[in-house]
Amino acid sequence: MSRRSIGLFVVGGLAVALLLAFVVSPWASSEPDGLERVALDQGFAQNATEHATGGSPLADYSVSGVGNAALSTGLSGVIGVLLCFALAGGLLVAIRWSRRRSAARTSAAQD
Numbered sequence: 242m243s244r245r246s247i248g249l250f251v252v253g254g255l256a257v258a259l260l261l262a263f264v265v266s267p268w269a270s271s272e273p274d275g276l277e278r279v280a281l282d283q284g285f286a287q288n289a290t291e292h293a294t295g296g297s298p299l300a301d302y303s304v305s306g307v308g309n310a311a312l313s314t315g316l317s318g319v320i321g322v323l324l325c326f327a328l329a330g331g332l333l334v335a336i337r338w339s340r341r342r343s344a345a346r347t348s349a350a351q352d
Contacts, residue, residue, distance in 0.1 A: 259323075265318075266302070299321070
């Protein structure tokens with residue numbers, strides 16, 4: 242596979258992920274999920290306290306300061322996708338750098 246086709250695949254995948262995050266996120270269920278559902282079912286939800294990051298800019302799947310709930314949720318999804326993409330890209334760069342450095346050491350040791 243050529244670099245160009247891999248690049249197009251990555252850009253296309255990112256575009257699809259961003260589109261889905263922005264368009265589909267506002268329609269996510271507002272029903273409690275995961276641990277919140279268990280807490281309600283088992284009767285200990287009233288003991289819950291505010292999470293340490295509850296006041297953060299992306300708390301509760303929304304962007305603080307954006308008045309429109311659907312837009313806020315969509316933007317939160319887009320920011321999440323971009324953060325994940327940036328982290329994955331950074332990890333890829335670090336792995337490639339590490340492999341090149343290791344290969345250079347091996348080559349230098351053989352000379």
